[in-house]
Amino acid sequence: MLLSWAAFLSALVPCIISFIIFLVLVEQTSYLRKKGGAPGPVFVLPFIGNAISLVRDPTSFWDTQSSNSSRSGFSANYIMGRFMLYIRDTNLSHLVFSNVRPDAFLLVGHPFGKKLFGEHNLIYMSGQEHKDLRRRIAPNFTPRALSTYTSLQQIIILKHLKKWESLSSNNQNKPISLRMLVRDMNLETSQTVFVGPYLSEEARERFKLDYILFNVGLMKLPIDFPGFAFHNARLAVDRLAETLSECAIKSKTKMDNYHEPSCLIDFWMQEMLKEIYAARSAGEPVPPHTSDAEIGGHLFDFLFAAQDASTSSLLWAVALLDSHPEVLLKVREEVSSFWSPGSDTLINTEQLREMKYTQAVAREVLRYRAPATLVPHIAVKDFALTESYTIPKGTLVFPSVLDSSFQGFTDPNRFDPDRFSEGRQEDQLFKKNFLTFGAGAHQCVGQRYALNHLVLFIALFSALLDFKRLRADGCDDIVYNPTISPKDGCVVSLSRRCPRYPNLSLE
DSSP, X not given: OHHHHHHHHHHHHHHHHHHHHHHHHHHHHHHHHHHTTSOSOSOOOTTTBTHHHHXXXXXXXHHHHHHHTTTTSEEEEEETTEEEEEEOOHHHHHHHHTTBSTTSEEEOSSTTHHHHHOTTOGGGOOHHHHHHHHHHHGGGGSHHHHHHHHHHHHHHHHHHHHHHHHHHHTTTTOOEEOHHHHHHXXXXXXXXXXXXXXXXXXXXXXXXXXXXHHHHHHTSOOOOSTTSHHHHHHHHHXXXXXXXXXXXXXXXXXXXXXXXXXXXXXXXXXXXHHHHHHHHHTTOOOOSSOSHHHHHHHHHHHHHHHHHHHHHHHHHHHHHHHHOHHHHHHHHHHHHHHOOGGGOOOOOHHHHHHOHHHHHHHHHHHHHTOSSOBOOEEESSOEEXXXXXXXXXXXXXXXXXXXXXXXXXXXXXXXXXXXXXXXXXXXXXXXXXXXXXXXXXXXXXXXXXXXXXXXXXXXHHHHHEEEEEOOOTTTTOEEESSSEEETXXXXXXXXXXXXXXXXXXXX
């Protein structure tokens, strides 16, 4: 009996090996057929492709894709059973951005985003449904709403700057890494601006832990089984969205009692209630996208869009101000002409608008180090990218925002805020190359909020603190966390440069 089993297994093994070889050949042939004349590796590992390289060293992986794209404007590769195309050329990227629709491309935000964010996420919407939801979101970013947010942003930024300076001073002015500190500051800012008083301290701590799980899962292989980081991230997203939906319920109750809005969800619920009551009066059904669960999911979209990108931009702002002291000097001179720490007042929206040079510095930070370097899409159908190459259906397409930032602009490899001055206006001359906030139907709806946050941080950080970066070889190399940041986490020593910190409040 044992001999017969041994004989059976020995006969079966060659069949299994042959079948595996057959699958590998089919997969390799399929990859080469889709690749066509596009630059890229001739051979890819079966099933996983170059996913290990992507996870192990994303910076090197994407640099290689960019290098391979230098002549044709695009290059091919293969990850986790999916054919992918990297797009370096700005004009080709715009072809993708301008054709986000059910019969061309779908924005996915992350190569395996639907598993993380769910099928009905704002990212995946298109057509009239997407337009209607963006219209409902618009009241969250009116001048009145943004003015409310800038006050909250400044108070939180000041709180954390004081904490950072204390950490450095209490450690004999030894340098400290800012990456996690900036992340925590931005998370508190997002929590406060988006859902304000509706999160308890206990909920904020749980929120923080879940967001860490989410961030870790973003950078791992999409293995959705218990014990794996991706699985933990998916569950964390569910909990975060549920917490945010509970905040929406509380806000609806408050706005239904005619209170003044104090955070983003209040502005949203105030307008939503008007729309709901108008529909009821007209005998019409409740408008779409008004359920608490949907609102919680969309709030998470805002958080994801704001949190990591902002952390990246603030870290690069500190790194670039340190390496360009002439820029830092001009920022300090401009800020002091509009605002003084001794005034104990908040920077108002008019002052913020008039800080032209600081605004230009913020825009140049976003150009020079675009935080979200890639915007993943999926080709719904075959799409003619050029006269000689058609993107196959099902392809993961990665237009590169970072590469576009170094095309067109004058001396693009130089950090030069003056390119955004009224005299040069490169933001208009090379508008198509500035893709930090995307383009087309899915252009970032909260870009003014994001820019205000960066300008306020630069203004307060420069005015209130002296800082010196601890520089080492490779400290400015790009790493993905998941947005890009300096390799060293931006290690600086800090000290107070003003006689005293301002006393800021909402009163």
